[in-house]
Amino acid sequence: MHDLPSVVPKSLRLSADTVRGEAHPISEQQACRIPVCSTHPSGCDxxxxxxxxxxxxxxxxxxxxxxxxxxxxxxxxxxxxxxxxxxxxxxxxxxxxxxxxxxxxxxSADIYIKRRACYRRLQSVLCDGAGVRAAARRLECSTGTVANRLQRSGRAAFATLARLSPLLKHHESLAFDGFRSFCVSQHAPCDLTHLIGLDSEYVYAFDYAPLRRGGRMSEAQRRARARFEEHLRAAPEATEESARRLYDALLTTADFPLKAGRREIWSDEHPGYDRAWQAHPHLIHAQSRGWFIHRTVSSRRARNQHNPLWAVNYFDRQLRKDLAEHHRESVCHARSVSAMIARFALYAVYHNTEKPRRIRGSRTPPAAERVCTSHAVAAGAPAKAVAKLMLWRLTCRPFLSREHLGEFAELWWRGQIPTPPDGRFPELPQYAFA
Ligand SMILES: [Zn+2]
Structure with missing residues (x-):
């Protein structure tokens, strides 16, 4: 299934059931024996x-x-x-x-690298509220090294999401909503729209839509916005385009014909979501067959557990808390759209595969147990396959030509998403396109 067999220790080899993608329940004791990371002090290699x-x-x-x-x-x-x-x-x-x-x-994930920096430590630092410079201090390397490893981790994260998708059960109802943040300046807000399972809270897909700054503004702020938008102005249909890509991802996650009956897709009442839905012929077809139904709820409704969008609101809160660039009044805001999306992808995979879905009390479960109670396992992925993918993500190099990525992931991977205000694109090494 994956290109690892000759380098993975025997204890990680999958049983026939796991390879077929069937759920493979294991005891907690067995779970704790799954090696999820190399124990070498220099990290996974x-x-x-x-x-x-x-x-x-x-x-x-x-x-x-x-x-x-x-x-x-x-x-x-x-x-x-x-x-x-x-x-x-x-x-x-x-x-x-x-x-x-x-x-x-x-x-290897470390192709062309002349200095080691542990991907696992980088992930835990970045996904725990530290900015790039703080991460560089903790890893004792330069901010350039952090940026380089982040791009590598981002590619591995997108590839992991794509590889996890066929392992999931795909029977639960879903919800999506935009997470509002900004990049470079408050004059360049954006929505990071994510699609989440209502039961498992697994992040199936996400997308990025640049927005124009709206709301009440002083005359000076209007002039500043006009200056900022001289070279690059967010397209008015960006939200619809983003929703369309998300719907494409939704269709690829579904296992047609749906055996579990109708699947509800919840969102708020943003008119762009509905326009994109009505303009999507495959979704309309799926809706007419009774496979999908789009339901909306007011964004003003209380954000508690009775709200159908509870899962997205929960993930929004985690993002706001755990990623430094999305803190309120943050001084660590994103300076590059490409890096912001890479951090989001890294966080989504971290949330899916390494965080327990529910946790009570003060006990911190060991890493292997966290995998077994993760959101990915709750969404139907076999625990051993998830553990194997975690190891693969930290050690192996993903090849663009060998991954089945969605449209948005490929756009990001090829560096085709510009950063305002000058519309610059990220500089990517040649090996990233292999
Ligand atoms: Zn050859």
Missing amino acids: IRLLRGGRRFHPQFCPHRGCRHHCRGVGFWYIHWGSYRNSCFGRIQRFRCRGCGGSFSEMSF
Whole structure:
């Protein structure tokens, strides 16, 4: 299922049931034995995971090669080795299909890295209310290193969400709503719209929509907004476009024909959501077959557990609390849309796979137990598959050509979402497009 088998310890190998994507209940004792992270002090490393055994590449990393999907037969030869000060001796290979050479680091999350920084620590720092500079202090590295690892973690997070999707049960009703924040300036607000399961509170998908600043403004603020918007102004239909992409993601998450009957999709009464729904032929078709029904609730209704949007309101609160850029009156606000989306993706995966769905009392469960009680498991994913994906995310390099990403994830991955006010795009390394 995943391209890990030769580097994953035996204890992590999946049973036949898990591979078929069926729920595989395990006891709490068994759960605690699932290794969710390498215990090496320098963090997860693809080379440590194979525990001294030889590395066997499963496919050619060069896009366009006939062995890129899966290496067939004796498709590679050993091609010497080299050393670097960070990882020691590294084995090189040569593909017999395309003639290109590569090394074991070509499959590692740490490709081209000359300095280690633990992805797990970075995640726990960033998802616990620290800004970029605070994260750099805690990891004892530069802010540039944090930004670099964040982009890598963001790509791994989007790939993990895509890989988790086919493992879920997809029977619960869903809710979506926009989380209001801003990037660069308060003159550039945006909505981060997320789609959440009402029972599991699993984040299925999210999207980004730039907005124009509205509400009451003084004359000076109006002039400042006009100056800010000289080069880049949010399109009025951005919310509808964002909702359309989210509906596409919704359709890909559903397992048609729906066996569990009608699935309710809840949102607030934003007119853009309804316009996007009415303009979506596949959703209208699904609605006419009785598979989906769009229900709305006033955004002024009390945000308690009786509110149908409780799950999205809960996740909004967590975001506001846990991500420094979304705190009220934050001085750590996002400076780049690309980095903001990467942090959101990282947080969504952290929420889905590493946070217990419900917790009471002062006890902190061990990591493996947290996976077994996570939102992903509540949404139907087998615990062992989730644990394996967590390990994969922290150690392996995701390839754009090998992932089944949605439209929004691909836009972000290719660096096609501009940051106001000058509309700059992120600079991405060539290897990110393989
Ligand atoms: Zn090749």
